[in-house]
Amino acid sequence: MQLVIPKDYDPVLDVRQTQEAIKYIRDTFQKEFGREMHLSRISAPLFVPKSTGLNDNLNGIERPVSFDIAEMPNETIEVVQSLAKWKRFALKKYNFAVHDGLYTNMNAIRRDEELDNLHSVYVDQWDWEKVITKEERTEAMLEETVRTIFKVIKHMEHEIWYKYPHAVCHLANDVFFIDSQELEDMYPDLSPKEREDAITKEKKCVFIKRIGHALKRSGKPHDGRAPDYDDWNLNGDLFFWLPSLERALEISSMGIRVDENSIVEQCRIRNAEERLHYPYHQMIQKCELPYTIGGGIGQSRLCMLLLNKAHVGEVQASIWPQDMVDECEAHQIHLL
Numbered sequence: 510m511q512l513v514i515p516k517d518y519d520p521v522l523d524v525r526q527t528q529e530a531i532k533y534i535r536d537t538f539q540k541e542f543g544r545e546m547h548l549s550r551i552s553a554p555l556f557v558p559k560s561t562g563l564n565d566n567l568n569g570i571e572r573p574v575s576f577d578i579a580e581m582p583n584e585t586i587e588v589v590q591s592l593a594k595w596k597r598f599a600l601k602k603y604n605f606a607v608h609d610g611l612y613t614n615m616n617a618i619r620r621d622e623e624l625d626n627l628h629s630v631y632v633d634q635w636d637w638e639k640v641i642t643k644e645e646r647t648e649a650m651l652e653e654t655v656r657t658i659f660k661v662i663k664h665m666e667h668e669i670w671y672k673y674p675h676a677v678c679h680l681a682n683d684v685f686f687i688d689s690q691e692l693e694d695m696y697p698d699l700s701p702k703e704r705e706d707a708i709t710k711e712k713k714c715v716f717i718k719r720i721g722h723a724l725k726r727s728g729k730p731h732d733g734r735a736p737d738y739d740d741w742n743l744n745g746d747l748f749f750w751l752p753s754l755e756r757a758l759e760i761s762s763m764g765i766r767v768d769e770n771s772i773v774e775q776c777r778i779r780n781a782e783e784r785l786h787y788p789y790h791q792m793i794q795k796c797e798l799p800y801t802i803g804g805g806i807g808q809s810r811l812c813m814l815l816l817n818k819a820h821v822g823e824v825q826a827s828i829w830p831q832d833m834v835d836e837c838e839a840h841q842i843h844l845l
Contacts, residue, residue, distance in 0.1 A: 511625045512833055514840045515753055515819050521676040522816065524843050530673055531812050531824050537668055538811065539635060542661050543612055546654075548637055551603070553613035556588045557595065562787025565591035566735050571621045588618050593738040594789055596638035597766060597801050605799070610639030615805065624829060626754055626820045627810070631827040638803030646765050646800060648718070651743050652686060654802055655716050658747065658761060659684045662811070669815050678817035680749060681713030689717050689731035689745075693724045701731050702757075709748045709757035718745040721775065736775035737784055737793075739764035753819040760811060763804020769794050820844065 522530060543550060557563045564573055564587045574588040589595070592615050599611060615636040622628050641650060662680070669677045687695075687708060696704045709715045721734035721741030734741060744764025751758040767775065772793050776782050784790055792798045809825040818824055820837060822844035829837075829844055837844050 511623075512836060513626050513754055513819075514836065514842070515755075518753065518819050518841050520818065520823065520841055520843065522673065524845070526673075527816065527818075527823060527843075528845075530669070530676070530816055533672065534665065534669065534812050534815055535808055538661065538665055539612065541664065542635065542637075542658075542806070545657055545661050546610065546612075546637065546639065547608060548610045548612040548639065551599065551611045551613050553592055553595065553599075553615060553636065554589065555616060556586050559585040559587050560787075562784060562789040563594045563598065564589055565593045565738070566781075566784075567591070567619075567733070571619060574618045574620055589615070590617050590619060591615060591632075591634075591805060592636040593735070593803070593805075596636055596803055597738075597798050598789060598792075600638055600640055600801060601798050605640050607640050607642055607799075610637060610801075610803070612637040614808075624833065627758065627813075629809070629821055629825060629827045629829075631825065633808045633825065634805040635808060636803070636805045638801050640799045641765070641802050643768070643800050646740070646743060646768065648743060650802065651718070651745070651763075651765055652716075654763070655684060655686075655745070655747060658763075658806070659714065662749075662760070665811075665815060673816070676816050678752060678815055680814075684714045684716055684747070685712035686716050686718060689719050690724055692717060692731070693726055697726055704731075705748055705757040705759075709750050710755075713750045715748045715757070716745050717748070720744055720746060722778075736767075736779040736781055737772055737790060738766055740767050740771045741775060742771070749814050751814060751817070753817045758810060758814055759807075760814060761804055761806045763802070765802045766800070767793060768800060769796050 567590050575585050612635050615634050617632040622630050666680045692704050720731050746759050747761040748757040748759050809821050812824040820842050826845040
């Protein structure tokens, strides 16, 4: 647990005002986001059967919360860690057309998360997925989509400024794109997180591309990525500079999804070829699922960014160690 306490922190809004602002941001953003991206809101599961292979394995070491149910005694049920795979399956099931897509409220439990200012065991995000053609599986399509998401977030800054002018966080006017290998070459002696902070401090909003493959100098990926949903050559993370903590804040992870070739290649690289036998993975290899682009946008993190909060617990009701709660309260960081 590494808690950061900003010097002379002022939350600006009290708890009741913060709650009102949270509702306004969530209600407004999802409507504008859905409209700009041509996405329909649908309902999503809180848990899935383990045998389907639909749960997100994240880095492969996180333990999903699991349980059994009386009517399915031979099946293990897992609380989702994200909906990265389920969304693509849903696009086929609900017959979405090319260039249409879905978004949903995703709520997850990540029991092994290290708790700090930005991380919670409770994850809430807008998960989204959109059908594209095979020919559109390009870097240009990825960057165009990132710019659309940035535009919606930037517009939310103006919306918050009208309602809460003293609390709003002023954002960059554009998004800067950089490859994870270029970033390592630029800052060879820094850790991946330090590189994120350095480039985002300079540019204020950055999209780091191609996350998953090993980098040349370190021999490790910039950050962990499961091998069976993002295409590591066509993905990335979106960061904004958060003044309250003076560090980069990841708002979204997204990418063009694996096709019938990249899923096999990436599973082999990660020694995860056993996954290729799951029903979901078989459907991709047999080209039975649509080609898609998708990702997640952190709901609490977006609120945290727009209101320049110092702890995710200020905009999210979760569970925290008591010593963290006490220290935060002593420094005007009021956890919900």
